[in-house]
Amino acid sequence: MTAIYSGRCLCGAIAFEGRGAPELTACHCTMCRRWHGGPSLAVRFADGMSITGGQDQVGWWRSSDWAERGFCRTCGSTLFYRIIETGELSGEAGGFDLPDGLHMAEHYFIDRKPDYYAFADDAPQLTGAQVFARYSMSEPE
Ligand SMILES: [Zn+2]
Numbered sequence: 001m002t003a004i005y006s007g008r009c010l011c012g013a014i015a016f017e018g019r020g021a022p023e024l025t026a027c028h029c030t031m032c033r034r035w036h037g038g039p040s041l042a043v044r045f046a047d048g049m050s051i052t053g054g055q056d057q058v059g060w061w062r063s064s065d066w067a068e069r070g071f072c073r074t075c076g077s078t079l080f081y082r083i084i085e086t087g088e089l090s091g092e093a094g095g096f097d098l099p100d101g102l103h104m105a106e107h108y109f110i111d112r113k114p115d116y117y118a119f120a121d122d123a124p125q126l127t128g129a130q131v132f133a134r135y136s137m138s139e140p141e
Pocket residue numbers: 009010011012013014072073074075076077
């Protein structure tokens with residue numbers, strides 16, 4: 001049976017769910033930090049995720065040529081990241097009700113991380129150049 005993880009924004013206007021095993025990644029890039037006020041703690045699910053309520057409450061902002069970011073128009077929660085070409089949706093881990101015992105899978109843009117915070121996990125740390133090489137993208141900045 002596929003596990004289902006539910007989530008919502010702070011005010012409850014938007015509801016969503018992830019299906020299957022969650023995979024957590026941290027992104028330390030300048031765009032994510034400006035958007036969230038800190039690193040992005042993103043979650044992808046093995047069998048995908050969907051917005052199950054309040055679709056009309058989601059504001060979308062296109063942050064690059066390839067992706068857009070979704071937020072709650074009422075409470076401002078930063079919630080979603082969607083690849084435009086494929087429609088692949090990922091979420092921010094903080095919005096989901098996730099069980100204890102999960103571990104970080106990878107860090108992105110570790111070379112952009114400021115000195116004022118550090119994570120204690122031993123997950124692989126990719127630089128910006130390594131991230132762009134993996135996804136065959138060119139850097140926007
Ligand atoms: Zn909200």
